[in-house]
Amino acid sequence: MKRIYSLFAFVIVGMSACSTQQTDKLPTNNYTQYVNPFIGTDFTGNTYPGASVPFGMVQLSPDNGLPGWDRISGYYYPDSTIAGFSHTHLSGTGAGDLYDIIFMPVTRPYKEAEAPLGVYSKFSHANEQATAGYYQVLLSDYNINVELTATERCGIQKYTFPKADASVFLNLSKAMNWDFTKDSHIEIVDSVTVRGYRMSEGWAKDQRIFFVSQFSKPFTASQIDTTTITYPKDKEICGAGYIARFDFNTQEGEQILVRTALSGVSIAGAQKNLEAEATHWDFDKYRADAKTTWNKELAKIDVTTDNVNDKTNFYTALYHSMLAPTLFCDVDGAYFGADKKIHQAAGWNNYGTFSLWDTYRTAHPLFTYTQPERVNDMVKSFLAHYDEHGLLPVWNFYGNETDMMIGYHAVPVIADAYLKGIGNFDAERALAACVATANTDDYRGIGLYKDFGYIPYNKEAESLSKTLEYAFDDYCIAQMASKMGKKEIADTFYKRSQNFRNLYNPATSFMQPKDDKGNWIADFNAEDYTTHITESNGWQYFWYAPQDIPALVELTGGKERFTEKLDSMFTYVPHSDDELPIFSTGMIGQYAHGNEPSHHVIYLYNAVDQPWKTQKYAAEVMNELYLNTPAGLCGNEDCGQMSAWYVMSAMGFYPVNPANLTYEIGTPLFSKSVMHLANDKSFTVLAPNVTKENIYIQSVMLNGKPYTKSYITHDQIMHGDTFTFEMGNKPGKVWYKN
Numbered sequence: 001m002k003r004i005y006s007l008f009a010f011v012i013v014g015m016s017a018c019s020t021q022q023t024d025k026l027p028t029n030n031y032t033q034y035v036n037p038f039i040g041t042d043f044t045g046n047t048y049p050g051a052s053v054p055f056g057m058v059q060l061s062p063d064n065g066l067p068g069w070d071r072i073s074g075y076y077y078p079d080s081t082i083a084g085f086s087h088t089h090l091s092g093t094g095a096g097d098l099y100d101i102i103f104m105p106v107t108r109p110y111k112e113a114e115a116p117l118g119v120y121s122k123f124s125h126a127n128e129q130a131t132a133g134y135y136q137v138l139l140s141d142y143n144i145n146v147e148l149t150a151t152e153r154c155g156i157q158k159y160t161f162p163k164a165d166a167s168v169f170l171n172l173s174k175a176m177n178w179d180f181t182k183d184s185h186i187e188i189v190d191s192v193t194v195r196g197y198r199m200s201e202g203w204a205k206d207q208r209i210f211f212v213s214q215f216s217k218p219f220t221a222s223q224i225d226t227t228t229i230t231y232p233k234d235k236e237i238c239g240a241g242y243i244a245r246f247d248f249n250t251q252e253g254e255q256i257l258v259r260t261a262l263s264g265v266s267i268a269g270a271q272k273n274l275e276a277e278a279t280h281w282d283f284d285k286y287r288a289d290a291k292t293t294w295n296k297e298l299a300k301i302d303v304t305t306d307n308v309n310d311k312t313n314f315y316t317a318l319y320h321s322m323l324a325p326t327l328f329c330d331v332d333g334a335y336f337g338a339d340k341k342i343h344q345a346a347g348w349n350n351y352g353t354f355s356l357w358d359t360y361r362t363a364h365p366l367f368t369y370t371q372p373e374r375v376n377d378m379v380k381s382f383l384a385h386y387d388e389h390g391l392l393p394v395w396n397f398y399g400n401e402t403d404m405m406i407g408y409h410a411v412p413v414i415a416d417a418y419l420k421g422i423g424n425f426d427a428e429r430a431l432a433a434c435v436a437t438a439n440t441d442d443y444r445g446i447g448l449y450k451d452f453g454y455i456p457y458n459k460e461a462e463s464l465s466k467t468l469e470y471a472f473d474d475y476c477i478a479q480m481a482s483k484m485g486k487k488e489i490a491d492t493f494y495k496r497s498q499n500f501r502n503l504y505n506p507a508t509s510f511m512q513p514k515d516d517k518g519n520w521i522a523d524f525n526a527e528d529y530t531t532h533i534t535e536s537n538g539w540q541y542f543w544y545a546p547q548d549i550p551a552l553v554e555l556t557g558g559k560e561r562f563t564e565k566l567d568s569m570f571t572y573v574p575h576s577d578d579e580l581p582i583f584s585t586g587m588i589g590q591y592a593h594g595n596e597p598s599h600h601v602i603y604l605y606n607a608v609d610q611p612w613k614t615q616k617y618a619a620e621v622m623n624e625l626y627l628n629t630p631a632g633l634c635g636n637e638d639c640g641q642m643s644a645w646y647v648m649s650a651m652g653f654y655p656v657n658p659a660n661l662t663y664e665i666g667t668p669l670f671s672k673s674v675m676h677l678a679n680d681k682s683f684t685v686l687a688p689n690v691t692k693e694n695i696y697i698q699s700v701m702l703n704g705k706p707y708t709k710s711y712i713t714h715d716q717i718m719h720g721d722t723f724t725f726e727m728g729n730k731p732g733k734v735w736y737k738n
Helices: 267-277 283-298 308-320 363-370 372-389 410-419 427-438 446-452 463-483 487-496 499-503 549-556 559-571 601-608 611-624 638-651 714-718
Strands: 002-007 061-063 084-086 102-107 119-122 128-131 134-139 144-150 154-160 164-171 180-188 193-201 207-215 221-230 237-250 255-263 301-304 334-336 342-344 662-665 672-676 682-686 696-702 711-713 722-728
Touching: 061 134, 102 119, 102 144, 102 255, 134 283, 144 283, 154 267, 154 283, 180 221, 193 237, 193 267, 207 267, 255 267, 283 308, 301 308, 301 638, 308 638, 363 372, 363 410, 363 638, 372 410, 372 427, 410 427, 410 463, 427 463, 427 487, 446 463, 463 487, 463 499, 499 549, 549 559, 549 601, 559 601, 559 611, 601 611, 601 662, 611 638, 611 662, 611 696, 638 672, 662 714, 682 714, 711 714
Parallel strands: 180 237, 682 722
Antiparallel strands: 002 221, 061 084, 084 102, 102 164, 128 134, 134 144, 144 154, 154 255, 164 237, 180 193, 193 207, 207 255, 221 237, 301 672, 334 342, 662 711, 672 682, 696 722
């Protein structure tokens, strides 16, 4: 270990007073007042309460300082300690990574516990608040008030000190959960500027964060400690862990700001980001700019209700849906690619943090209406990842492919964007990337899937789930190819999209694992959670053929038998002594709303002419499993998917099949929902007499005329049509004809 001391008595000079952040006039309504970032910070939501802007690179948020499943996002509402404020976090993924560039203000003498907590303070929720783009807490052990806000690539902190000998720690050595510091560096540039990097390994195997930080007041002294870091397994030295302390003499009520820019490319890149986005010292202006940015995005959907909790749940869900994917390029377009090289995004922004197994279902379809320009950039990001990595992304962030979860679910996002005519990405190149990814025989059983028409369970783990999800992705390729006039490709992948049929066992009436000899797995129990099914059981994955629900109905034995099975899904309650896995939460019978494979199932009653059951269960989930409390999410937020389900369902419709340009009608939560589109039109859903009791649709009107379909189309949305639902407290007649 080495220790370095420096004394400074410089004066800050040359500080610019301009800002590059958006300063447009606020929308008429202040939508941020209905955002509660604490929703999901308790129970299994795994959200963080800190400050960011929509899809921003920075997620500046408090860390409790202790590891554990409950603290995956760095923060767990029941905790009472804070050990720092770090600049990167994942929103509800269930994967403990990031927590980069941690600052912690203290007064001396400060409190320090044994690792892993380290330097810390107690805090109380009575002295804590958060809204979109802003977080505040009082560190009670030091009487220091901390406020956080952000730009796209910069975090802005404001510390209000008592009269004290004060210090600010910058800890690049601390790591939590899956995260492991491999190397780091801190360089003191002058009395107000420090810069460096942190290299870490965890879920992202090669995570590189460069930073430049500036204080608004010169520090009087600095101290840097370094520790040699060795890999836990082989004990070989891999780098150094840096911890810096910057000392200040503060007066009562004195405020010190810290502005920090991040880059995945270089320190020079971080400096460019700082000069572009954080050039003044007016914290309130940064906060106001963040609020303006959030209001602009939240205003894209306007809902009418007198129920403040419903409104808060809705706008918090819309807010959560925009915390990922995250921007991953510097202001000049430079980014760190999946091939470990620096690339240049010319005329578009590179994005990462794609939790695609989750978000292709609802979040990305929602983005096609609220974020079409970003959708275009996201597809271009996929194609860049393909060029650099050889496959479309599965779950990538910070230039890394984690290969977490299954499927090749960049495909439905690309196909949906293409079918909707979004953007200017190269469709020929995109289709080629989709086809190549789907034909990578040595990747996760794809070759087996092609040879057998299913994946044999004795050859590959998660065989049942992979078969079903590959089949859906293949359908999406076929849809895109068909529209492009590529008949041979379309025919091949339409045929592959029917592979779900190969795992239907008529003897058990379930999708069932099969070996390479064509034999069904023995002793199959649909309630069991096994290695053959991803984060689910046989009940929950049975319904996964969204590309061809009529075929699934037919396989089951027709509408009556399908309805009986669907009823059982919601009424067959697990035994009281069953030990359910951590992802089986939000249970209604075997339906698990806390995990994504169940998310479309409620809407399948439309296919068997019993829409009132869709309405019943959709209302039950919205009203009982989304609450305006820290424990208000019944499952992992998963980068916006849990919340996107609520956003679309609350407007009264849902994408059962995210690539066929239709949305099944459910039950609207609000008397009026208006989605303002990029083409300057507005799509409207009216339900003037909806209440908590009046959840059942009695009739449907489209632009004032009777409507006879169970779904809403993409064209109707983009034309700015108006749907009117007459609601009642008892099931209404079936208004549509299948």
